[in-house]
Amino acid sequence: MPAAPLIIMPPIPATNVPRGASDTARGLAATLTVALLGACAAVGPTYQAPTPDALALPSTWQAALPHQGEAAQLQDWWARLGDPVLTELQRAAYASNPSMQKAAAQIASARAALASSKASGSPTLTGSGSATRANAATGAGTNTTVSAGLDASWELDLFGSVRRNVEAGEATAQAREADWNDTRVSLAAEVATDYITYRACLATLQLTRADATSRQATAGITIGSYRAGASSSTDAALAEASAASARASLLAQEAECEVDVKALVPLTGLAEPALRTLLATAADRPLQAAPFAVQSLPVALLSQRPDVVAKERALAAASASIGAAEAGRYPRLSLSGSISRSVVAPGSGQVLSTPWSFGPSLSIPLFDGGSAQASVRSAEASYTIALADYRDAVGTAVQEVEQGLVRLASAEAREADVKRSADGYRAVATATEASWRAGSDSLLSYEQTRRDAISAAQSLITVQRDRLLYGVALYKAVGGGWDATATAAATPADTADRALAGPSLSFAAPSVNVK
Numbered sequence: 001m002p003a004a005p006l007i008i009m010p011p012i013p014a015t016n017v018p019r020g021a022s023d024t025a026r027g028l029a030a031t032l033t034v035a036l037l038g039a040c041a042a043v044g045p046t047y048q049a050p051t052p053d054a055l056a057l058p059s060t061w062q063a064a065l066p067h068q069g070e071a072a073q074l075q076d077w078w079a080r081l082g083d084p085v086l087t088e089l090q091r092a093a094y095a096s097n098p099s100m101q102k103a104a105a106q107i108a109s110a111r112a113a114l115a116s117s118k119a120s121g122s123p124t125l126t127g128s129g130s131a132t133r134a135n136a137a138t139g140a141g142t143n144t145t146v147s148a149g150l151d152a153s154w155e156l157d158l159f160g161s162v163r164r165n166v167e168a169g170e171a172t173a174q175a176r177e178a179d180w181n182d183t184r185v186s187l188a189a190e191v192a193t194d195y196i197t198y199r200a201c202l203a204t205l206q207l208t209r210a211d212a213t214s215r216q217a218t219a220g221i222t223i224g225s226y227r228a229g230a231s232s233s234t235d236a237a238l239a240e241a242s243a244a245s246a247r248a249s250l251l252a253q254e255a256e257c258e259v260d261v262k263a264l265v266p267l268t269g270l271a272e273p274a275l276r277t278l279l280a281t282a283a284d285r286p287l288q289a290a291p292f293a294v295q296s297l298p299v300a301l302l303s304q305r306p307d308v309v310a311k312e313r314a315l316a317a318a319s320a321s322i323g324a325a326e327a328g329r330y331p332r333l334s335l336s337g338s339i340s341r342s343v344v345a346p347g348s349g350q351v352l353s354t355p356w357s358f359g360p361s362l363s364i365p366l367f368d369g370g371s372a373q374a375s376v377r378s379a380e381a382s383y384t385i386a387l388a389d390y391r392d393a394v395g396t397a398v399q400e401v402e403q404g405l406v407r408l409a410s411a412e413a414r415e416a417d418v419k420r421s422a423d424g425y426r427a428v429a430t431a432t433e434a435s436w437r438a439g440s441d442s443l444l445s446y447e448q449t450r451r452d453a454i455s456a457a458q459s460l461i462t463v464q465r466d467r468l469l470y471g472v473a474l475y476k477a478v479g480g481g482w483d484a485t486a487t488a489a490a491t492p493a494d495t496a497d498r499a500l501a502g503p504s505l506s507f508a509a510p511s512v513n514v515k
Contacts, residue, residue, distance in 0.1 A: 041159070041160065042159065042160020042163050042164060042323060042327075043159045043160055043323055043326045043327050043330065044160065044164055044319075044320070044322045044323020044324070044325075044326045044327070045319055045322055045323065047167075047315075047316050047319040047320065049312060049315075049316070050315075050387070050390070050391075052299050052302070055390075055391055055394045056391075056395075057298055057299055057301075057302075057394060057398065058298050058398065059298070060298070061298060061401065061402065061405065062402060077475055077481060078090060078188065078192070083282060084282075085195075085278055085279065085281060085282035086191070086192060086195050086282075088278060089191050089195055089264065089267075089268050089270075089278070090187075090188050090191050090192070092268040092269055092270050093187050093188070093191050093267055093268045093269065094184065094187070094188075095269070096268070096269030097187055097267065097268075097269060099183050099187060100180075100183055100184065100187065102183075103176070103179055103180040103183040103184075104180060106176045106179065106180075107173070107176045107177055107180055109176075110169070110172050110173040110175075110176040111173050113169055113172070113173075114166070114169035114170060114172070114173050116169075117162065117165040117166045117168075117169040118162075118166055118169075120155075120162055120165070121157050121162035121163070121166070122154075123152060123153065123154035124152065124153050124154070125150060125151070125152045126150070126151045126152075127148070127149070127150055127151075128147075128148070128149050128150075128151070128340075129147065129148040129149070130145075130146070130147050130148075131144070131145070131146045131147075132144070132145045133145075143344060143345065144344070144345040145342065145343070145344045145345075146342070146343045146345075147340055147341065147342040147343070148340065148341055149338060149339060149340030149341070150338065150339055150340070151336075151337075151338040152336065152337050152338070153334060153335065153336040153337075154334065154335045154336075155332060155333070155334045156333045156334065156335065158330065158331070158332070158333055159326075159327040159330040159331075160323055160324075160327055161323075161324050161327035161328065163323075164320045164321070164322075164323035164324035164327060165320070165324050167316070167317075167320035167323075168316075168317040168318075168320035168321050168324065169317075171313045171314070171316035171317035171320060172313070172314070172317045174309075174313045175309075175310045175311075175313035175314045175317065176310075178306040178307070178309040178310035178313060179306070179307075179310045181306035182305075182306035182307040182310060184480075185306060185476055185479070185480030185481075186476065187267070188480065189472050189473070189475070189476040189480065190267060191264070191267050191268065192472050193469060193472055194260060194263050194264050194267060195264065196465060196468050196469055196472070197260055197465070197469075198257065198260035198261065198264065198279070199282070199465075200461055200462070200464070200465035201253070201256050201257040201260050202257060203461050204253055204458060204461055205250075205253045205254060205257055207454065207457055207458065207461070208246070208249050208250050208253045209250055211246050211249075211450075211454050212243070212246035212247055212249070212250045214246075214450075215239075215242045215243040215245075215246040215450075216243045216246070216247075218239050218242070218243070218443075218446075219239035219240050219242065219243040221239075222235050222236050222238075222239035222443060223236050223239065223240070231443075235442075235443045235444075238443055238444065238447065239443060242447055261275065261276065261279065264279075298398055298401070301394070301397045301398065301401070301478070301479070302394070304478060304479030305393075305397050305477075305478075305479045306479065306480075307393055307397070308390075308393045308394055308397050311386070311389050311390040311393040311394075312390055314386050314389065314390070315383070315386040315387055315389075315390045317386075318379070318382045318383040318385075318386040318387075319383055321379045321382065321383075322376065322379040322380055322383055324379070325372075325375040325376045325378070325379040326376050326379075328365075328372050328375060328376075329365065329372040329373070329376070330365075331362055331363060331364045331365070332362070332363045333360060333361070333362050333363075334360065334361050334363075335358075335359075335360050335361075336357075336358070336359065336360075336361065337356070337357060337358035337359070338356060338357050338358075339354065339355070339356035339357075340354070340355055340356070341353075341354050342354075342355075397477065400473070400476075400477040401474065401477045401478060404470060404473050404474030404477045405474065407466075407470040407473070408467065408470040408471055408474055411463055411466045411467035411470050412467060414463050415460075415463050415464065415467060418456070418459050418460050418463045419460055421456045421459070421460075422453075422456040422457050422459065422460045424456075425449070425452045425453040425455075425456040425457075426453045426456070426457070428449050428452070428453070429446075429449040429450050429452070429453035432445055432446045432449040432450075433446055433449075433450075
């Protein structure tokens with residue numbers, strides 16, 4: 001059954017109560033209020049963020065930190081890549097992407113809820129007024145009644161229910177702000193990933209188109225030689241098959257590049273014709289190296305990753321909610337008062353009255369079937385869930401940085417060897433082409449060496465693309481230039497920071513041509 005609160009109300013003084021009695025009532029009410037306020041405080045746990053040890057955060061990174069270039073701030077890393085097209089795409093995404101709009105609306109909602117929580121701890125004052133004109137049934141004449149009044153009430157925050165709700169609201173608003181920053185960082189990384197993939201696709205398309213042209217030229221030469229009786233039918237058939245295969249590969253690559261363009265349309269919010277015009281201006285512009293600092297201590301992620309900060313703020317809100325639920329088990333004290341002024345004007349004259357009332361009311365929950373206790377247990381369970389989410393977010397952040405370091409280091413180490421491989425296979429293909437033209441080597445041998453050269457050139461494009469993509473992923477993994485502390489303190493000279501260079505990508509892939 002529902003709770004049956006005990007209501008204690010002092011007598012309401014009438015208008016004719018002597019002033020001394022009224023003063024006594026006010027004094028007793030004030031004394032009761034001060035006594036209760038002094039005896040009570042906010043209930044529930046006092047929040048403290050988990051320590052790095054409690055989160056099982058490693059003291060150092062296990063993967064090696066690469067050291068290239070000079071350290072620079074993360075905030076302007078995108079501009080340092082040297083591609084204004086990428087910057088413009090990201091700016092368009094910030095302005096129109098639904099994810100950003102949703103995150104901004106969630107901030108507004110959280111701030112409105114916080115304002116409502118703060119307002120619940122303030123007194124309320126309402127006014128009223130009326131005017132009536134009535135004709136008495138006894139024939140005594142017509143009466144006009146005009147009245148106006150004020151009603152005030154204030155529930156005192158004895159056990160911190162309002163304070164805890166305000167704490168939860170502030171933490172929730174901060175979490176939504178961190179979510180907005182996480183959305184911004186993630187969106188920038190997603191746009192960059194799709195843009196880099198498109199640029200790599202264009203480089204591969206250029207390579208594929210050159211290869212198809214080369215194979216078609218080879219087929220023409222071979223068929224002409226076959227018709228002149230200088231080549232076999234097998235060579236002619238092989239050349240035609242090779243040219244057909246290259247044309248099919250070219251069509252498939254063109255389709256992939258079209259898919260990449262269409263992936264950028266919803267991300268940036270740009271109309272496709274305008275997007276294509278913008279992309280056309282960056283066809284031959286290489287992306288430049290962009291160093292940024294990677295903190296050597298994983299504990300820095302607790303303030304650098306907006307998603308981790310959002311989880312920590314959600315944990316703080318859950319802790320405050322326990323106190324708010326706990327306060328529901330305690331008495332509630334309210335002060336209320338009213339005053340009004342009435343004027344009744346019968347035919348014989350006016351009658352004035354000024355009734356008023358004031359007094360405290362104390363509500364004590366006696367029995368609610370365990371509802372209040374269940375609310376506390378639910379809030380405690382929500383805190384446990386939030387703590388698990390926070391620990392999971394920290395673990396994921398550490399994992400992403402560790403994996404990013406390994407992948408980027410591997411791509412950097414592979415690039416030099418892949419480039420040497422591409423140069424070597426290209427040289428072999430060039431030499432084999434000369435031998436085939438001179439008649440000292442077969443077309444089959446030439447086709448094999450050309451396939452090897454094309455494959456090696458494609459591998460070079462891939463490793464260049466991956467190196468930049470891994471740089472973007474690592475940039476996102478370390479927070480994307482965001483810092484919850486919002487400080488610009490200089491890094492001490494004796495710290496163990498390392499500079500991580502953003503990779504340079506020009507997609508200058510070799511090609512094999514037959515003339």
